[in-house]
Amino acid sequence: MTAATHSTPFPQVPETADAVLDGLDPEQREAATALNGPVCVLAGAGTGKTRAITHRIAYGVRAGILQPSSVLAVTFTNRAAGEMRGRLRQLGAGGVQARTFHSAALRQLQYFWPKAVGGQLPRLVERKVQLVAEAAARCRLRLDRNELRDVTGEIEWAKVTQTVPGDYPAAVAKSHRDAPRDPAEIAQVYRMYEQLKQDRGVIDFEDVLLLTVGVLQDRHDIADQVRRQYQHFVVDEYQDVSPLQQRLLDLWLGDRDSLCVVGDASQTIYSFTGATPEHLLNFRTRHPNATVVKLVRDYRSTPQVVHLANGLLAQATGRAAEHRLELISQRQAGPEPVYTEYGDEPAEAEGVARRIRDLIASGVSAGEIAVLYRINAQSEIYEQALADAGVPYLLRGAERFFERPEVREAVVALGGAARAGDNDSLLDDAVDLPSQVRAVLGTKGWTAKPPAGSGAVRDRWESLAALVRLGEDFERAKPGATLSDLVTELREREAAQHAPTVEGVTLASLHAAKGLEWDAVFLVGLTEGMMPITYAKTDEQIEEERRLLYVGVTRARVHLGLSWSLARSPGGRASRRPSRFLNGLRPGSGSRAARAATSGVAGAAGTERGPAARKRTRRGPVLCRVCGKTLTEAGEMKLMRCEDCPSDMDEALYERLRDWRSHQARDLGMPPYVVFTDKTLMAIAEAVPSNGHELAVISGVGARKLDRFGTDVLAICAGGEPGGDDEEGS
Template identity: 80%
Template sequence: MTSAARFPVLIDAPQGADAVLEGLDPEQREVATALHGPVCVLAGAGTGKTRAITHRIAYGIRAGVMQPGSVLALTFTNRAAGEMRGRLRQLGAAGVQARTFHSAALRQLQFFWPRAVGGELPRLLERKVQLVAEAAARSRIRLDRSELRDVTGEIEWAKVTQTVPEEYPKAIADSGREAPRDPAETAGIYGAYEQLKRDRGAIDFEDVLLLTVGVLQDRPDIADRVREQYQHFVVDEYQDVSPLQQRLLELWLGGRESVCVVGDASQTIYSFTGATPEHLLDFPARHPDATVVRLVRDYRSTPQVVHLANGLLSQAVGRGAEQRLELVSQRDPGPEPGFVEYPDEPTEAEGVARGIRELLESGVSAGEIAVLYRINAQSEVYEQALADQGVPYQLQGAERFFERAEVREAGVALRGAARAGDNDPLLQETVGLAAQVRAVLGTKGWTTEPPAGSGAVRDRWESLAALVRLAEDFGRARPEAKLGDLVAELDERANAQHAPTIEGVTLASLHAAKGLEWDAVFLVGLSEGMMPITHAKTAEQVEEERRLLYVGVTRARAHLTLSWSLSRTPGGRAGRRPSRFLSGLVPGAGSGPAARGGARSGGNGDRAGGRRRKRGPLRCRVCGRGLTDAGEMKLMRCEGCPSDLDEALYERLRDWRLERARQLGQPAYCVFTDKTLMAIAEAVPEDASQLALIAGVGRRKLDRFGDEVLALCAGEEPVAHERESAGGTAAESGATDTDT
């Protein structure tokens, strides 16, 4: 995305109502002009739904049908709400409230609580996990971290489906869901958790919705005040509403029909949180006079990507499938999607990393590439493979950008410099917004070159570098902007959790990828048992897995690669099958399940699969147990088995790595990762053949660093390759060669 797209130059908003309609396609225009009565917009992926509904609001305001303060636009993430507010400002509709359900409800609850209940609103829990852990302890149940997360999720599901603790076991049985633990135990923890909250005068985010519903139901005078304020409602991502959110919407409406809902049943992927597409699917039946508009012109993806997405949904069954949208790409043709079969997961990760390296060399930026997988536990092997290729990456769903300590500190420094203006000595010698930001952040750890290594120092630098890039984009889009303008922009983004892009390949789960898009997407691990996931038992659960894959496919603008492996570990039994969802979609595989031979396409995948030496299953060198975890495979031992690490050698290897990374101008992990160095320091190889057996030491790194590492293992001083020590670049020294 260009800087101009992120920061449109502010101009006078169009004065006439019809001017707002310019540039809309016929269906988007139909949405924008449907100002009266209930409206249902069925919007496929990439069809410009946000554009359509924001123009509808702006058109309604300019036509005199709506007042800005009377419109409440609802969505599901702070980021989406922030984007909507930004677009509305540019269309001259700055007074419209665009919020999440929770944000809108909390604001009303805070305002009306003294009148409805008296006193101050109870303290809001930012995170409920700690209290759930305490509730479990009171119930004499020990939970590890993953179990604690599961129980917390079950409590959230129960609350948004308006299920009280004593009814939870029956609700689980009626829903057909597979509970992560005994429902009676969970019900006990749930009850203890609710009691703890009451004892401590606290509420959680689900309580915000429940209490708002209670106030509006019990106090008609307050409900009338809210309805007097908000007379027009827009609900984005309507397929994701829970029963509790639907109930709150109905109370806000109070029987009126001035509501516009927007959604796509084919993108319902959050049923585990209580979301259901039934409200969207039943909307025309509940509102027989509703205007229904279908947006099917896809402006995001190429015809090749759209064709695959349509083919994937053509096999769907169930209610949602009856109303599926057949997308029509509006873009020029692009490359065909690739389908690659690998013998095992490490080989798959290596092949994907090489494919990403090729895209980078062809001009695709790292920030426009994503690797998407079904569960977060799959990320490690791809982190390792990208590190081995020297490719920077970021994990989607980590700590929120604006909550990082270094970002908060940078914000304070920028705000202080903006207040001081010309009196700030840092700004007296600098000209231009970006230069001023670089000067201020230079006092907080930012440098023109990144530090070596991949730990906290590097993470801090990446955060500050993201702020520098944001300032550069902001300055190009608004040449007259001052430092105070940037600070205001940062505050707005912090409120919306709209973080700037950190340059690196994105690694994310399919669920976390919803709402995002990239030029190139690698969908990995597409084998039975992972896609659909093993615990998807019912037909409905399997169909949600299909929709999850559909969401992944539609994240890609142009380049799309789908891959799977036949075994988890090198040399393991090739017992896996490609996902049933690929049936009939893989070129040359016929109409049945994707055939192994016909499924292979893309040179890298074939080379990786064909040339790799077949090895037996990896076993712990201490206890002999078969190894499946990527970290354990690298160490060649179980995490719990005794380590014979040569600590002095490990420290020498770390010091050597730091210096080599500095010479090459690369992060330290691009030389060797910590796990690889640890494995070397435990094995202490005596020759190249022994060093080559260590996971993470491929042919390229063996040729490049092998002599130096072996010298260190022998207690000698390493000598770098003459060409590299003489100042050769990373590319000249073979940084793009492939490991095998």
């Protein structure tokens, strides 16, 4: 019998424990029967991980090895926990607790609070935004709605990473996190927020975990009672645990090792919320005797889709890449992924809409088709194209473009300016329609230069920027159009997209698509600056963007389309380039280009361009300075050694160079990688150059950077202080 990931609507409960194992493939069966000691199941996308772990629990219960009430299975969403409970009931293992981390912790906290602290558990604040707003006001800081959302997110991140207010600025700097405001201001709001909660006797969502940890740490009698109750733990999506969740799990376990974790480091895409794959990657180090099972048989996607997914990860770097899983499709062959380059964004959206219409005509259900993009602001053009093509659609994880508060406010403001006409002083210096739109939206937060970092402020700007582009495109299509004409067009678009739909094509961001799958998936807007996103600066952030694209690819069962456009609007300058992640995978791009594109030497903006880049690719073979082997990977060539050859790097020197780079980047107002990448600093710390010639031969330095930064770098390498105050160099 072939293993499957979809069950029949009303399956028969297996008659025996052995019958629970029927239908599992060899690796799933190995995971299901490994009931002793620590177990780590590394499960690739589409390999039936939920099937494996639910059958593992059910087999243990039905065989009499596990008591249902002694098992606690934890995952990350209520939907996943509900699905797990349903499957366990179908397998005859009702009574097993399957909960989210927060749900399990809240249940324990409510039960033990009277004994541990006395009285009733403080009231749980459902939405902390209002309290954060009050905290900001008391700190005399004005935060708009979007900034409030961002600052609230920062407080949540600080709490799940166990960062107290006083340590927040240092933690932000250490993690290379883009704070939405001055970290010192956020720390001030965070401190006031905690004070307000204490004054009012309320707790928030993160406090549930923190307080449970506190009770279990301080009250050994309560910890022992919990451990007597739960003797076997299963953790799904283990790559997404935060440091706080791991601390709680450790306290639940005590000194036992009856733990099974399931995860895939290649699907870590939520590090901005505090999730980290390090616990999964370090599992075998912490538990040397662990049973490790790898699930690599992909039952979801065709060999063609799986081949692309494997190729995408083959170019990855970093620790997660070292543990990547090579998937093997179990499905029959299907169509090849289709790569399409368009001249401009409207052409791309229209082309995708046409292909979707053809798929629906061929028998593919609209509900089995998805269009996935990097940011929600990209949805508008696809909403419009699908509406124009008569294709029903629905948005997942985001409001419709014209329902977003900032878009509503902007359209109202444009309408007001249109009615005021010559009496609106905003428009005095705006001679054409695009400049009028920019003038009006400038009062709503639009700026010519996008804000740094991600988050709600960036989302708001992207929405307003989309309206600015609409104004430019409208004027180009209808020369002489007025602001009133544009507002009428916007109102018509809004009305057209309010048509009720029962089933439709899913429009979603890549993040919102995690855990879902469709017969046909279109990955759109795959250009440098969008994938990877422009504010992904560090090597780690770039690699997370690659994993995000991998998640998108692996959502497709049969049909997969990947597309990009060379210009924003018709007739615009064709200056865009396809995502570096597609190099070596799409037709016409070779592996040499792929290595150069993914080595990280060019930072977030893309691979190196121009004469310098061409000169670098013409050099002769580069040999490892340790073992003499010819180097082929760009990262290894930069270090002048194989990745697995021993490093003689001066760690203290490397840290001094990083500190100096941070200072330089701050003074220059640019990301640190523009000064020198991490790999270049590592190469400098290994070579410890003593003169300009030795520094110049290190890959990533070059004549321009040697002139600008060479004196400082050589001074640091010599153990001295950088020259520092030279205006031109800083």
